[in-house]
Amino acid sequence: MEIKEITIVGGYDKNGNPEPVREVTIKRGEIVGVVGPTGSGKSNLISDIEQLAQGDTISKRRILVNGEVPPIEMRRDPKKRRIAQLSQNMNFLADMTVEEFILMHAKSRGVYRENIVDEVLELANKLTGEPIKKDYNLTILSGGQSRSLMVADVAVISDSPIVLIDEIENAGIKKHEALELLAGYGKIVLVITHDPVLALMTDRRIVMRNGGMQKIIETTEEEKEISRKINEVDNWLLSLREKIRLGERLTYEDVSLVVKG
Amino acid sequence: MKVAIIAGTPGAGKTSVLIHTIKTLINEGYNPVVVKIDCLYTDDDVRYKKLGIPVLVGLSKDMCPDHFAIYNFEEMVDWAKDKGDILLIETAGLCHRCAPYTKNSLGICVIDATSGPNTPRKVGPFLTSADIVVITKGDIISQAEREVFRERVLEMNPDCRIYEVNGLTGQGCVEIAKEIIESKDIEDLENEELRHNAPLCICTLCVGETRVSKKYHRGILRRIDGFMGYEGE
Numbered sequence: 001m002e003i004k005e006i007t008i009v010g011g012y013d014k015n016g017n018p019e020p021v022r023e024v025t026i027k028r029g030e031i032v033g034v035v036g037p038t039g040s041g042k043s044n045l046i047s048d049i050e051q052l053a054q055g056d057t058i059s060k061r062r063i064l065v066n067g068e069v070p071p072i073e074m075r076r077d078p079k080k081r082r083i084a085q086l087s088q089n090m091n092f093l094a095d096m097t098v099e100e101f102i103l104m105h106a107k108s109r110g111v112y113r114e115n116i117v118d119e120v121l122e123l124a125n126k127l128t129g130e131p132i133k134k135d136y137n138l139t140i141l142s143g144g145q146s147r148s149l150m151v152a153d154v155a156v157i158s159d160s161p162i163v164l165i166d167e168i169e170n171a172g173i174k175k176h177e178a179l180e181l182l183a184g185y186g187k188i189v190l191v192i193t194h195d196p197v198l199a200l201m202t203d204r205r206i207v208m209r210n211g212g213m214q215k216i217i218e219t220t221e222e223e224k225e226i227s228r229k230i231n232e233v234d235n236w237l238l239s240l241r242e243k244i245r246l247g248e249r250l251t252y253e254d255v256s257l258v259v260k261g
Numbered sequence: 262m263k264v265a266i267i268a269g270t271p272g273a274g275k276t277s278v279l280i281h282t283i284k285t286l287i288n289e290g291y292n293p294v295v296v297k298i299d300c301l302y303t304d305d306d307v308r309y310k311k312l313g314i315p316v317l318v319g320l321s322k323d324m325c326p327d328h329f330a331i332y333n334f335e336e337m338v339d340w341a342k343d344k345g346d347i348l349l350i351e352t353a354g355l356c357h358r359c360a361p362y363t364k365n366s367l368g369i370c371v372i373d374a375t376s377g378p379n380t381p382r383k384v385g386p387f388l389t390s391a392d393i394v395v396i397t398k399g400d401i402i403s404q405a406e407r408e409v410f411r412e413r414v415l416e417m418n419p420d421c422r423i424y425e426v427n428g429l430t431g432q433g434c435v436e437i438a439k440e441i442i443e444s445k446d447i448e449d450l451e452n453e454e455l456r457h458n459a460p461l462c463i464c465t466l467c468v469g470e471t472r473v474s475k476k477y478h479r480g481i482l483r484r485i486d487g488f489m490g491y492e493g494e
Contacts, residue, residue, distance in 0.1 A: 051425075057432050076423070078408050085404040094378050094406055104378070105405050108412035154406050198371065 001074075003082065003161040004028055004066050006049065006188055011060035013212030014041070019059075021213035024206065028161070031189040033199045036208030042192045043088065045208065046164045049190065050085045051075070059211065067093035079110045086165045090146045092138040095196070098149070106157050116156070124152035127178055129245065145232040151178045159184075165191040168198075176231070197234050200227030262338060264348045264464045265441050266362050268327070268387045269371030270380070274397040274428035281431030282428045283312055283349070285438035289368070292345035296337045298330045305351070315344045326352055326385075327359035328459060332480040334363070338450055347441060359491065360386035360457035367444040368392045369437070370421075374470055378406070378413040386457040393440055394421045397428050403449055 010022040026032050034042045041059070048061045052075045055062050065074070074080045094101060102117045113119070117134055125131045128148035132141060141149065147168070154163065163182050168191075179198060183189045193199050200223045207214045243250060269275045279295070286293045294315040297305050301320065309316040317340055321329035330337075330352045340346040352361050362368030370391035372380065375398045381388055388394065394414050399407045411423055422440070426433035447453055464480030479493035 050404070051432070053432075056435055078411065087403055089401055092402050092406065093375055093402060094409060096378065101405075101409060104409045104412055108408040150405060158405070159331050247491055 001065075003188070006162060007064040007067060008045075008049065008213070009037065009062040009064065011055070011057075011062070012214060013059075013210045017212070019212030019214075021206070021216060024213070024216060026190070028186045028188055030204075031183055031191065031202045033189060033202035033205035034192040034208060035194070035199055035205050035212075040208040041211035042208050043166055044086065044211065045206070045213070046087075046166055046190060046192060049162070050083055050164055050259060052081065052083075061081075078108060081124050082160040083162040083164065084154040084160040084182075086150055086154050086163075086168065088166045090143070090150055092141060092146060094138050096138060097134065098132060098136050098138055098141075101138055101159070102134075102153070109157055111157050120149070120152045120156045123181070124148040124157060127151060155181045155184075161186075162188045163190070165189070165193075167192050167194070197227055197231050198231075200224060219223060262342060262346065262348055262447055263441065263444050264350065264363070264366040264447050265369055265444065266330075266366050267349060267351045267393075267471060268354050268359075268361055268367045270357065270384065271353070272375040273371045273376075274426075275371045276308060278395055278397065278434060278437065279351060280308060280312065281426075281428070281434035282441065283309075283314065284431070285435050286347060286441065286446035287312070287314075289438065289442065290344045291347055291442065293347040293349055294341045294345035295394070296341070296348065296350045298326050298350065299332075300353055301443070302327050303353075313424060315341075321353075325356070325359070325460075326359060327354055327361045330361050331455065331459065334449055334453070339461065342366060349441075354387060356460065357384040357387055358460040360390040362387075362390060362392075362456045363447070363453045364456055365445055365447045365453060367441055369395060369440075371395045371397060372398050372408045372414070374402055374407055374425075378410045381413045381417045389418045389475055390457045391421055392444075393437065394418065395421060395433075395437065396423060396425045400427055402404075424484075426442050454461045 005027045007025045010019045013019050052063045099117050106116050128144050296317045297310045298319045306316045306318045368391040370388045374396050424433050465478045483489040
């Protein structure tokens with residue numbers, strides 16, 4: 001089935017009141033942000049979509065695919081669900097090597113391709129500092145390495161029409177590259193973020209409060225321009241971080257734009 | 262009478278999954294009753310009683326709880342008969358070499374996704390001969406790891422139906438209740454059979470021998486080199 005759009009049908013907030021936003025439809029090619037304070041229910045919204053909830057989660061939301069209730073097999077079988085989720089939970093518990101894990105995951109998704117392990121690792125290693133090797137045990141990967149591996153996994157193995165991202169800015173990885181890689185072309189992308197650069201890169205953002213969708217804000221042209229500007233600041237900060245990472249010293253010259261020496 | 266046997270690793274969330282499932286069964290107009298089999302101690306009966314349903318506890322003491330459950334199968338069904346229409350037997354399991362499921366009961370295995378994808382290979386018949394495998398705690402690991410876990414379960418039991426369940430919120434338990442409702446009745450209790458044999462265990466240790474030396478042991482014994490034989494008269 002070709003997925004053209006998904007619709008979130010509103011449920012209830014933490015107090016049992018109907019959430020103000022009753023329905024949101026997201027079409028292919030659109031990136032939607034999810035913003036709101038911690039504990040406001042952002043992750044639950046994403047997880048409702050991942051499970052294709054039908055009134056059976058805490059929020060009682062329902063998710064429609066192309067305007068219809070998705071078939072039960074689509075809910076049950078990850079091969080048919082075609083939703084990639086990048087969650088905050090990225091501590092590996094699996095006691096296996098990176099290679100075994102990638103091969104198993106490819107199998108679970110029905111992806112059979114030669115060199116799949118190299119493909120995933122090559123991409124992952126573009127996003128992280130110290131390279132991940134295929135014979136590493138998963139449990140020894142650092143936070144940044146784990147997240148890079150997961151981003152590459154989503155891009156290569158779970159390459160799905162619906163992509164859900166939960167706060168990649170915490171990842172210690174190159175987030176712009178990561179988002180571009182994940183968003184791809186013609187996908188439905190939801191991204192939870194506190195980061196103004198990422199939030200303003202989206203077309204619309206759902207504002208969450210007390211477990212409910214409060215309102216939807218369209219990103220203005222002015223905001224998109226602001227996003228580009230703060231992106232420059234962000235890149236500048238990143239360059240300072242890189243210098244420190246590489247064991248260099250910073251001087252007033254590095255920060256002359258904003259700090260008077 | 263419909264009988265569902267629920268087995269699973271300790272702490273996987275069997276009781277939580279069952280409680281949410283029972284709520285759905287009650288809402289659908291059924292009268293479920295529960296037997297909880299444990300080894301030394303349980304307070305799960307208190308949790309079940311809060312649902313206002315009949316609960317029976319069986320403590321197997323120094324006997325394997327799955328063996329205990331099997332020996333007392335008729336008693337449990339007799340006890341349940343005039344109290345309800347669905348008997349749910351939750352058994353503690355021990356070595357996970359057992360499969361307490363009988364041919365006409367619904368075998369439900371509850372397993373914890375955070376125990377790692379090698380666990381399905383280690384636990385044996387209670388997973389491989391289950392009709393339904395319920396995977397819990399998937400919400401605290403990544404999607405990829407969840408899918409790898411699921412794949413491992415399918416490698417071990419290709420015919421099972423998998424449900425990913427959240428034991429805290431009960432998400433996914435409606436489907437399990439549906440499976441129980443649609444399961445077949447046990448009609449001929451006398452001829453009901455186990456789905457898989459219980460573990461090999463007829464030896465002097467079973468009747469209280471405590472000395473470890475090889476020379477004191479009789480029965481069907483397996484040596485570490487893989488050789489198995491019968492010692493005795």
